[in-house]
Amino acid sequence: MGLETHRRRVSAQKRSSILEAARKNFLTNGYSGAGMAEIARDADVSTATLYKHFSSKEALFTAVVKESAQGAGDYSGIHDPKDSAREALHKLCRAYLAQQFEEDGNALMRIVIAEVPGAPGLANEMYEILSNRRNASLRAQIDTLIEQGKLRPHDSAFSVRICTGMLKEVFVWSALFDAGVTLPPDTDEKIHAIIDAWLKLYGPSTAA
Amino acid sequence: MGLATYRKSVSETKHAAILEAARANFLRDGYSRAAMAEIAREADVSTATLYKHFASKEMLFAAVVQEAYTGTEATILTDTPGKPARTVLHNIALVYARLQFDEQMNDLLRVVIAEVPSAPHLAREVYENGVLERYRQLQAVLDSLVARGELKPHDTQVSALYLAGMVKEFVVWPSLFTLDFKRSEDMDSKLEACIDAYLGIYAARPLQRDRIQENTRGT
Numbered sequence: 192m193g194l195e196t197h198r199r200r201v202s203a204q205k206r207s208s209i210l211e212a213a214r215k216n217f218l219t220n221g222y223s224g225a226g227m228a229e230i231a232r233d234a235d236v237s238t239a240t241l242y243k244h245f246s247s248k249e250a251l252f253t254a255v256v257k258e259s260a261q262g263a264g265d266y267s268g269i270h271d272p273k274d275s276a277r278e279a280l281h282k283l284c285r286a287y288l289a290q291q292f293e294e295d296g297n298a299l300m301r302i303v304i305a306e307v308p309g310a311p312g313l314a315n316e317m318y319e320i321l322s323n324r325r326n327a328s329l330r331a332q333i334d335t336l337i338e339q340g341k342l343r344p345h346d347s348a349f350s351v352r353i354c355t356g357m358l359k360e361v362f363v364w365s366a367l368f369d370a371g372v373t374l375p376p377d378t379d380e381k382i383h384a385i386i387d388a389w390l391k392l393y394g395p396s397t398a399a
Numbered sequence: 400m401g402l403a404t405y406r407k408s409v410s411e412t413k414h415a416a417i418l419e420a421a422r423a424n425f426l427r428d429g430y431s432r433a434a435m436a437e438i439a440r441e442a443d444v445s446t447a448t449l450y451k452h453f454a455s456k457e458m459l460f461a462a463v464v465q466e467a468y469t470g471t472e473a474t475i476l477t478d479t480p481g482k483p484a485r486t487v488l489h490n491i492a493l494v495y496a497r498l499q500f501d502e503q504m505n506d507l508l509r510v511v512i513a514e515v516p517s518a519p520h521l522a523r524e525v526y527e528n529g530v531l532e533r534y535r536q537l538q539a540v541l542d543s544l545v546a547r548g549e550l551k552p553h554d555t556q557v558s559a560l561y562l563a564g565m566v567k568e569f570v571v572w573p574s575l576f577t578l579d580f581k582r583s584e585d586m587d588s589k590l591e592a593c594i595d596a597y598l599g600i601y602a603a604r605p606l607q608r609d610r611i612q613e614n615t616r617g618t
Binding site for chain 1: 511525530558563565593598
């Protein structure tokens with residue numbers, strides 16, 4: 192292995208351990224309470240190295256959320272062309288909730304919301320990632336289902352927000368107020384009930 | 400006016416002044432940074448008087464939130480006999496949007512959510528006394544609409560969540576992440592579209608469905 196390759200690999204390793212330490216730190220202490228020096232110590236790098244990778248706490252936090260939202264921002268390949276609309280929608284809802292409950296999406300949202308008065312730019316960017324970009328990707332999946340004739344033609348920009356609105360109300364809203372909230376045992380039933388309601392509006396005409 | 404009545408009236412005036420100062424203070428500084436001494440000063444009362452009314456900052460904050468949820472305007476979640484479901488629900492959505500924006504409920508919610516790590520019971524209390532109470536009120540309206548034959552018989556506890564979720568997607572979620580989020584020009588038409596979507600699922604008369612198809616198909 193050449194020296195250049197080695198350097199790049201070490202740098203990538205440091206970057207990922209910084210991101211991991213930062214994530215834990217933000218989740219424990221909130222944005223304001225998190226310290227760059229402590230993150231560097233937890234990541235086992237010097238503060239100089241930390242600042243070489245991320246020039247500010249804001250840049251670091253943005254990177255943490257972006258990393259977390261990477262999977263969330265891309266719903267392609269989650270469902271199979273053979274899936275019915277219901278099966279596809281169920282997989283998409285499950286992926287959405289996994290992001291919120293298993294990938295710390297709820298906790299990150301709480302941190303960002305808490306920092307709106309102090310760091311409004313950060314919150315705007317997070318909303319762009321956590322909501323707009325996600326909705327755009329979900330919308331593309333719904334458009335595919337329309338093209339396949341599995342849904343009736345409709346304004347998917349609106350229908351995707353109706354769907355995530357219901358999903359958030361049923362599962363996510365209470366979690367904003369309580370860090371201990373987890374997905375209930377009857378999550379699948381609740382998702383199917385939401386899909387039932389949604390398909391009454393947008394399902395193929397025969398199913399109406 | 401007797402002395403007792405006079406004292407009571409002074410006390411009520413002070414109580415209201417304290418709540419107003421506290422609300423402004425919490426919204427400006429957040430819960431942790433807000434100080435009882437400063438709230439007393441801004442309400443023009445002594446700290447002794449402040450503590451006579453509210454034994455702790457936590458109780459004061461709970462009272463501010465409680466007032467926001469149960470104040471005069473907040474109790475408009477009622478059915479109006481004789482009015483079609485669309486009108487009733489649209490009016491509720493409009494008042495809800497006004498509370499969230501003009502009465503700074505969105506900003507207050509942010510203050511509450513910010514305190515989840517440091518004061519978890521505070522946020523839980525808001526959820527239980529505020530959010531759940533709103534669901535109950537909305538469900539009562541929907542039950543009344545079902546009883547009047549405006550909506551199909553259905554599980555209104557669930558559909559109240561759906562309706563709230565649709566409306567919050569446009570009225571609350573974006574503003575939680577945005578300081579001074581202004582309601583967009585098309586907010587009213589978005590609210591109407593939400594009500595139409597809800598009615599498309601639960602309205603008793605299929606006649607309305609045709610209209611919804613038109614509205615939600617887009618161009």
